Amino acid sequence: MTDDLPPSRAGAGEPSGDVPQATPPPDAPPPALGRGGRRRDQAVALGWLVVVWLLLWGDVSWGNLLAGLVLGTAVLVFFPLPSVTFGGRLRPGALLVLAGTFVGELVSASLHVAAVAVRLGYRPRGAIVAVPLRVRTDLNLALTAEVISLVPGTLILDTDRARGVLYVHVLDVRGPEDLTRSRERVLAVERRIVRAVGSPTEVRQLDLEPVERRNHP
Incomplete structure (x- = not known):
């Protein structure tokens, strides 16, 4: 008899409340943007283009502002770029770690390059390294x-945008x-960036083993 069953289980075709919800795979593509989302991203891009234009001229005036708006609009219309939407979460503590670590690496690398430059008779060797990122x-x-x-x-x-390789x-x-x-x-830099501005799903991707990452195209 079905009269004694809870309301959520009374219908044979209704899902039970104990059934876990399906979760998207870690590398699933983000949902498609609606028209409002695309307009918002274009407005943000236009604002940055105007700021860059004003910085290049070094003078904030109505003429430069109008010229920046016109040129920025032309760039977005005639040279459209793939939409990059921010779906993460800002974490102030991780942002401070990212900024502080970056400054430390900047100083250390600058000293190293300077030492190589002034070392007489030394010819440094370079190499090209392929680094697959975990968040693509x-x-x-x-x-x-x-x-x-x-x-x-x-x-x-x-x-390599398709494979997420630098x-x-x-x-x-x-x-x-x-x-x-x-x-x-490089992977440490990626980890700090994702922990600072990534979504919870992207943070979980950082802990995937190499075999698991290969199984997620």
């Missing part, structure tokens, strides 16, 4: 590439241990 979103790819390129001695030569040129490579250390440093 466009935003994480761009932020990690920017932070790595700002540190002296490392430069992003190319990116190709990094490293200065002063003396052995295999330097290559391993360079990969670990």
